[in-house]
Amino acid sequence: MIDNMFNISEIIAGFFTKSNTEEERARLKEWLDQSDDHLKLFANLSDYQKFEEWEALHANFEKKADWRGIHKAITGRAPIKKVYKTLAKIAAVLLIPLFLGIWIHKSNNDILLNNTVVVPKGVQHCLTLSDGSRVWLNTGTKFTYPRKFNSKKREVLLDGEAYFEVTPGLKSAFVVKAGEMDVVVVGTEFNVRAYREDKEFRITLNDGKVKVRSQNEEVILNKNQQASLTPDNELVIDRNIDASIYSAWRNxxxxxxxxxxxxxxxxxxxxxxxxxxxxxxxxxxxxxxxxxxxxxxxxxxxxxxxxxxxxxxxxxxxxxxxxxxxxx
Missing domain, CATH: 3.55.50.30 (Phage tail protein beta-alpha-beta fold)
Structure with a gap:
């Protein structure tokens, strides 16, 4: 198990240095798909812009060399002083992101535990929410969702692009908050593109019906329709599109x-x-x-x-x- 961990660590290091082979890229994808925790750890390690306080640490952290150092420490082939120095570096890099990926919000004496997943460039991820809804996250996306929805609301936050298959038949509506827009649904399939840096907000409906709200207005979308938000916060509706084009990325x-x-x-x-x-x-x-x-x-x-x-x-x-x- 330890040898496998160090092997994965070198593949992760190769991702950052763009030196991985095709086989190593496939192994990294397999490892990321095994667990949401793997993705959170990897995403936080690679999300330099969101966590600027890491820049100095990453600049001095020679990933492959340090992993080899800790491996020598465990197998007894390194001086004891080097063992502690290497352990400190690894702990700083690996333990901090585990806490950065989760935050707690208190409201009405209830504790709502949320997960935040940041998907790095070059990676996609699929996850299942507590109500059974499935979400595909495109590259460069930040997604915040409750570990467990309560009976009053199902609300998630999106900065980036995601495709949703929302579980129908529940009393509470499913709400996606994306920039200046809210998408309110009961059970349907749709794509939301809301990369904050692009200042582009677009909802495309693949199936069912959704309600789209901006600061100034509210519209209803049906299948193969699209709503885009202008810089003036006006919703522009295209009522005759091929929705599959806008969600092809998930395949x-x-x-x-x-x-x-x-x-x-x-x-x-x-x-x-x-x-x-x-x-x-x-x-x-x-x-x-x-x-x-x-x-x-x-x-x-x-x-x-x-x-x-x-x-x-x-x-x-x-x-x-x-x-x-x-x-x-």
Whole structure:
């Protein structure tokens, strides 16, 4: 068991240094799927922006070297002073996130214990809530939910993108609070996109019926309809869409219909943990329609886009530069 733990730790270290093989990436995914606790630990370790106080610690923490050091300590092949120094580092990195992932809220003398899951870039996760509802969390998403819903309400918080299959037949409505919008449902399937940094809030209904509330208005959505929130807090309704396109990500597909390259690259940054830059601003407005399974690396997709003749790309200091396709 100990050897397996250290093996996983080296694979996690390889994720951060982008040095894992395809087999190691598969093992990491299998380990993450085994337990929500695994995902919470991994997410908190990799969520540098949300937990800035870790930056100095992570900057000095040589993951692979330290794990090898602790392994030597356990097997008796390291000096005792080094044992304590290594143990202190490991404890600081591993124990802190276990507490950061959980917070307690007191209301009306009741204690409501909530879990917060932060899904890192390049990772997706599926979980089942206490009422039986299932939630798929897309990459780069923060999701807060009660360990157990009470009889009065079922309420969750979302910053990112998620697909919901809500258990029907319960007395309390299911409420998703996403930025400036609330989605109120009884039993249905829908996709919510609400990445705070993108300032984009969108609800797409796959089945059933939902109520969408903003600060200024309230609308009802039916199957294959979509509501988007403008910067002025107005709800814009599209009543004739193919909802499956907007939730294809949960099946590890890249599906876009006449979508701008800016929107596509924003998703790719999250999926592959890369950075994009446009040589000219107008290139970000070029539109593509795509429907493919997600590749293991982003460059296979970029090569497909390049074959259309609309763009070219180059790589400079770990940033992908989108540029004009200049005939040779």
């Amino acid at each position: 590890h597909s890249l599906s876009y219909k006449d979508q701008t390259l800016k929107t596509i690259t924003e998703d790719l940054e999250r999926y592959y943990n890369v950075k994009f830059k446009f040589e000219k601003p107008e290139l970000s407005h070029i539109r593509f329609s795509i429907n493919v399974q997600r590749f293991n690396d982003v460059y296979k997709l970029l090569d497909l886009l390049k074959e259309t003749g609309k763009i070219d790309y180059t790589i400079k200091r770990e940033t992908i530069i989108i540029k004009e396709n200049r005939p040779k």
